[in-house]
Amino acid sequence: AQTVTQSQPEMSVQEAETVTLSCTYDTSESNYYLFWYKQPPSRQMILVIRQEAYKQQNATENRFSVNFQKAAKSFSLKISDSQLGDTAMYFCAFMGNNAGNMLTFGGGTRLMVKP
Amino acid sequence: GAVVSQHPSRVICKSGTSVKIECRSLDFQATTMFWYRQFPKQSLMLMATSNEGSKATYEQGVEKDKFLINHASLTLSTLTVTSAHPEDSSFYICSARETGGVHYTFGSGTRLTVV
Numbered sequence: 001a002q003t004v005t006q007s008q009p010e011m012s013v014q015e016a017e018t019v020t021l022s023c024t025y026d027t028s029e030s031n032y033y034l035f036w037y038k039q040p041p042s043r044q045m046i047l048v049i050r051q052e053a054y055k056q057q058n059a060t061e062n063r064f065s066v067n068f069q070k071a072a073k074s075f076s077l078k079i080s081d082s083q084l085g086d087t088a089m090y091f092c093a094f095m096g097n098n099a100g101n102m103l104t105f106g107g108g109t110r111l112m113v114k115p
Numbered sequence: 116g117a118v119v120s121q122h123p124s125r126v127i128c129k130s131g132t133s134v135k136i137e138c139r140s141l142d143f144q145a146t147t148m149f150w151y152r153q154f155p156k157q158s159l160m161l162m163a164t165s166n167e168g169s170k171a172t173y174e175q176g177v178e179k180d181k182f183l184i185n186h187a188s189l190t191l192s193t194l195t196v197t198s199a200h201p202e203d204s205s206f207y208i209c210s211a212r213e214t215g216g217v218h219y220t221f222g223s224g225t226r227l228t229v230v
Binding site: 033035042043044045047050091095101102103105106107108110 | 147149153156157158159161164206208210212217218219221223224
């Protein structure tokens with residue numbers, strides 16, 4: 001079974017600065033997808049970024065980028081120029097080709113952006 | 116973009132009654148939908164995978180007779196909490212994956228309070 005671990009329960013960052021959220025996972029599959037989701041106080045889950053394991057290039061979406069290290073099974077999220085609206089819970093998630101293509105979530109990191 | 120509508124957003128019910136939560140994909144067909152439960156400040160816990168036209172697959176520890184799932188069409192899955200107890204109070208979230216796709220869209224969640 002896959003597991004996803006987020007080792008930072010809470011983090012804070014000053015507005016306009018950069019923060020990196022950590023995520024590691026364990027799987028025996030060679031092809032899979034990794035995701036970062038944001039859950040603001042409204043509790044709506046929002047996709048931040050997605051990475052396909054067979055792609056070596058790290059995914060980027062505006063101020064959000066990932067550092068995908070397949071051999072180390074690491075998938076960190078970097079948020080540049082942090083904004084107050086980035087305050088939220090962030091969940092790392094894994095989807096393999098087995099187990100019905102379900103998402104496996106990490107425990108989450110609560111990020112607070114301070115003015 | 117893909118939209119999943121989840122209703123109701125909040126519901127209060129009395130112990131012993133049943134509550135139905137609907138999850139509807141508005142602009143795409145979803146062979147598979149997923150139901151999660153989320154406790155405060157915790158991650159999403161998968162309860163069951165809902166498959167159109169067949170029985171749902173429940174995760175270990177989830178009572179299938181208590182949490183009834185019906186996925187009668189490619190755009191609608193329902194979760195019925197039967198004989199609700201106060202310990203069933205929680206936040207329930209559904210998600211849908213477009214048939215053949217890798218993108219998951221989440222509903223806005225339902226806050227269930229059993230009194």
